[in-house]
Amino acid sequence: MDTAPILTAETIVWQPDRAPKPVAWPVPEMLTAMRRGFMCTCPACGQTKLFKGYLRVVPVCDTCTAPLGEYRADDAPPYFTIFAVGHIVVPLMFLLNRSIDLPDMVQGAIWVPITAALALGLLRPIKGATVGLMLRLGMTKAGQEPGTE
Numbered sequence: 501m502d503t504a505p506i507l508t509a510e511t512i513v514w515q516p517d518r519a520p521k522p523v524a525w526p527v528p529e530m531l532t533a534m535r536r537g538f539m540c541t542c543p544a545c546g547q548t549k550l551f552k553g554y555l556r557v558v559p560v561c562d563t564c565t566a567p568l569g570e571y572r573a574d575d576a577p578p579y580f581t582i583f584a585v586g587h588i589v590v591p592l593m594f595l596l597n598r599s600i601d602l603p604d605m606v607q608g609a610i611w612v613p614i615t616a617a618l619a620l621g622l623l624r625p626i627k628g629a630t631v632g633l634m635l636r637l638g639m640t641k642a643g644q645e646p647g648t649e
């Protein structure tokens with residue numbers, strides 16, 4: 501009668517493959533990739549535009565073939581934008597409110613357009629920086645290697 505091999509803790513330890521996967525496009529340092537993305541250029545090469553339209557990321561960089569469309573920032577850029585705009589606008593609102601007593605309608609007429617302009621102005625660069633960060637970290641769609649469709 502055969503007996504099954506005895507499994508010990510040593511035989512079932514899983515070792516993930518942590519070796520970096522080689523890719524066909526340049527992967528710059530994190531701050532370089534984020535800066536290039538913030539400037540709305542390709543985070544990998546910095547040569548071509550990152551966006552086609554206001555927020556749509558180009559599928560592939562024409563210069564370096566980085567698959568930029570696979571780096572889906574999803575809700576992170578709006579979150580970071582709201583975080584940044586809130587930390588700019590709210591202290592300024594408190595400062596103005598402490599120094600001058602303005603009616604609420606005037607406060608609204610001042611801060612609503614400033615908040616909207618800051619949010620719309622910062623959303624695109626922050627999304628670019630987020631895509632740059634994701635490119636550097638290799639964060640593509642779940643379970644997919646970058647560059648494979």
Ligand SMILES: [Zn+2]
Pocket residue numbers: 542543544545546547548561562563564565566
């Ligand atoms: Zn590129």
